[in-house]
Amino acid sequence: MQKILMVAEKNSFFVISMSEQLKAVGYDVVSMELEINQLSKCKEEYEAVVLYIEGDMKDKTKDLIFLRDMVIEADIPLFYMGNNSEELKEVIQSHVIKEVFKRPIDVKFVAAKIDDFIKNYGRHVKKKILVVDDSGTMLRNVKGWLEDKYQVILANSGAMAIKYLAINRPDLVLLDYEMPVVDGRQVLEMIRTESEFSDIPVIFLTSKNDRDSIIKVMGLRPEGYLLKNMEPEKIVAEIDNFFEKRKKL
Numbered sequence: 057m058q059k060i061l062m063v064a065e066k067n068s069f070f071v072i073s074m075s076e077q078l079k080a081v082g083y084d085v086v087s088m089e090l091e092i093n094q095l096s097k098c099k100e101e102y103e104a105v106v107l108y109i110e111g112d113m114k115d116k117t118k119d120l121i122f123l124r125d126m127v128i129e130a131d132i133p134l135f136y137m138g139n140n141s142e143e144l145k146e147v148i149q150s151h152v153i154k155e156v157f158k159r160p161i162d163v164k165f166v167a168a169k170i171d172d173f174i175k176n177y178g179r180h181v182k183k184k185i186l187v188v189d190d191s192g193t194m195l196r197n198v199k200g201w202l203e204d205k206y207q208v209i210l211a212n213s214g215a216m217a218i219k220y221l222a223i224n225r226p227d228l229v230l231l232d233y234e235m236p237v238v239d240g241r242q243v244l245e246m247i248r249t250e251s252e253f254s255d256i257p258v259i260f261l262t263s264k265n266d267r268d269s270i271i272k273v274m275g276l277r278p279e280g281y282l283l284k285n286m287e288p289e290k291i292v293a294e295i296d297n298f299f300e301k302r303k304k305l
Contacts, residue, residue: 057084058174059100061132063123064108065090065116070161071108074137077167078106092122101130103174108137110159113144120147128152128199131179131207135170137161151200182207183299184225188217188243189232189261194284198230198261201288202295214238218246221253228298231278233262244276259298261291 060083064071067087075085083103088094090109105127113120124147127134133154136144141156154173157166175181184207187198192212199208209226211217215238217229229247233240240260248254259280274281280298282291 057082058103058178058180059084059086060170061085061098061102061105062087062108063090063095063105065111070163074106074108074161074163074166077163078170081167081171083171090116090119090123092119095119095122095126098126101179102132103178103180104133104135104170106135106137106170107144109140109144110138113140113147117147120144124148124152129210131199131203131209133173133178135166137166179207183227184209185228185230185295186211186217186220186224186226187230187261188212188214188235188240189230190235191232194232197288198291201292205292205296214240214243217243221247221250221256225253226256228279228295229256229258230261230282230295231258233260241276244278248277257298257302259295 060078062071062075062078062085064087066089071087075087078085086100090107105123107123109116126132134148134152135155135157136153137157139158141158145153155169182205185202186209187195188211189195189198190212195210195212199210202208209220211220214235231240231243240262244258247256247258257279259282260278261282261284263284280294282294
């Protein structure tokens with residue numbers, strides 16, 4: 057059964073009612089207080105996070121930052137219930153929050169909206185892309201370009217990418233060639249030598265466009281090669297085309 061994480065300041069009557077309604081439309085609901093020490097224990101994959109806060113958020117800034125980073129890293133849709141959305145957006149950017157439901161809240165309506173989103177745009181529908189780059193700015197940019205169509209997971213090092221691949225299987229890896237410690241060449245070599253994920257497709261996303269660099273990269277036999285300075289729309293189109301071609305294989 058698909059899981060939804062319900063996060064609130066406390067387990068109030070409203071939180072219980074919302075959880076019961078989500079269960080009624082077919083989800084397993086895990087309730088948790090908005091505290092780092094609890095959120096850090098999350099090990100399961102959730103289809104959505106539902107956040108309910110009505111009180112002052114100033115004392116919860118660190119907890120909200122942890123929750124924000126958690127949903128961004130795992131590409132989990134976040135829904136907010138409450139009337140303090142502007143205060144919340146000072147910590148969690150608008151594009152991270154999929155929808156805001158202000159009080160008075162109809163729990164049946166909210167559950168139906170969340171269910172509709174998951175069925176049409178949820179993790180099980182979207183192709184999963186692992187983006188590997190040591191630049192935080194580049195990671196955020198690529199996620200912004202792709203997240204409407206794809207489930208995007210971010211890794212800021214080659215070692216982090218290998219750790220992720222050991223327990224997860226993305227549909228595509230977008231891999232930066234130049235990274236410290238473990239570079240893109242080493243990551244691709246490790247992918248190709250591990251039987252569990254040797255067939256995962258890899259496309260290099262790099263700033264190197266000189267002939268020697270291209271020959272060196274393509275010699276590793278990735279599925280493609282994209283330049284970081286390409287227009288974002290063209291990068292998205294190339295990835296769309298890649299998945300369209302694979303449908304015909």
